[in-house]
Structure formats: C-alpha cells, structure tokens
Amino acid sequence: MFKRAFSRRLAALLAASHLLLVQVPLAQAAMIDTPEVLHAQQQQVDRQQLLAMLDDQGVQDKLVTLGVEREQVEQRIQGLTNAELAQFNQQLSEAPAGGIIGVIVLFLVIFIITDMLCATDIFSFVKCIN
Template sequence: MKLAQPLVAAALVVTLPFTGFTQAAQAAMIGVEQMHEATRSAEGDAARARVLEALSRANVVAELERQGVSPDQARDRVAALSDADARLLAEKVDKAPAGGIIGAILLVFFVLLLTDILGLTKVFPFTRSIR
C-alpha cells in the first residue's frame, strides 16, 4: 500500500497537466448534396453542361413533358448527378444519333423513377417509396 500511493501520485502529476489539451470531436451526418458539392470537378461540370444543352432542345422538352417530367425537375436532377453519372449520361447523349435522343430521355426518366422508388425524390405521383 505504501508503494502504491507514490506511484498513483506520480501518475497523476504526469497526466493531469495534459487534461487541458484534450479536444472534443464532433460527428454529424452530411447530406448527399454536401458530398456531391465537395467532390465536383471541372470535367463533371462540363458533362453536366452538355446534358443540360441537350435537355434545352424543343423536342427533348416536349418528350419530357409528355413523360410527365417538367424541364425544371430534369435540370435539378442533372445538377444533382455525381461526376461519374454526369459523364456517363453526357457520353450517351453524345453517342446518340439525332433520333436517338429518346434513349437519353428514357435514361433520365428511369433515373428519376429509381430515385423516387428509393425515396430520395418525389417527382412522380404513381411511385411508392421503399422507405
């Protein structure tokens, strides 16, 4: 017992001065939007611009409205795409023949449909979220 008291006292003398240097860490959930904003690149922005240019054509706007998607919703979804998804969609738009833009529109439609089903968006009234 006599040996333990000096060891405890010595340990306290050594460790107590360092208690003021501890830092508190905060952890919080970040949203998908914050993550995408942090990882955007110039190449992804260029791909988004190509897709938005294709979405601004009159025939594409007419097809989107026929499918029940407003052009503003489609632009918002393109803006929220990750860089990889934007590049993939831009490649499909670039490779599509003049009449093949329908495939790109269907791709946007299915992306919107999938995000509705996953509960990330609510674009279509006929879907039910799995959440």
C-alpha cells in the same frame, strides 16, 4: 511606481498579442495538376451540354408527354455525381442522332427508381417500396 505598473500592463498586453498572433494558421498553397483542372472543367462543360439539350423542342415535348417539369430535370443534372455525369456523356456520345430522347428517358427511369427507393418524391403515381 506608475512606470512599473505601465510596464507590467504593456508586457502583459504584448504577451497576450504574441500568443494570439502565433496561433494564426498559415495558408498553404499546393500545385494543382493540369489533368485535375482539365477534368473539373470538362465536367462543367458536360453539365452545361446536358442542360443545353433541354432547350431542344423534341426533348421538351417528350418531357411534357411524360409529365416531368424542366426544373426537376435541371436540378437532377446539377445533382449528378461525376461518375453519373461521365456515364451519361459516354452513352450520349455512343447514341445515334435521335439519342437525346433516349437520354431523357434514361433520366426518367432513374427518377422512377429513386422514387421507388424513397430517395425522392417526384412522381405521385410511384409508390415507395419501404
């Protein structure tokens, strides 16, 4: 009698463990194209280059003049979409040597527009249009 009860419990335990183990999802691996990897790496490099430009004294002076904190600009750079990042880098590569300040001014215009659209609240002097 003891063997039969033990066998039933063991069979139930094995059946339950089998059901649990069969339901484990399998990991899938896929090949990643080289252009995808290069594109992702390039975006990271572009983002780092924009952040490095904030170390320039002329850019820092312009930010102080406009009343924008460096941390806000850094957060915005980190929050850029891939398309926006590509657009900024294209404009930067086409700009003359003093174009860094132009890019910063472009950032500020974007900040003001997003403040007007109530997406952000960076500048106290910009009122939401809604």
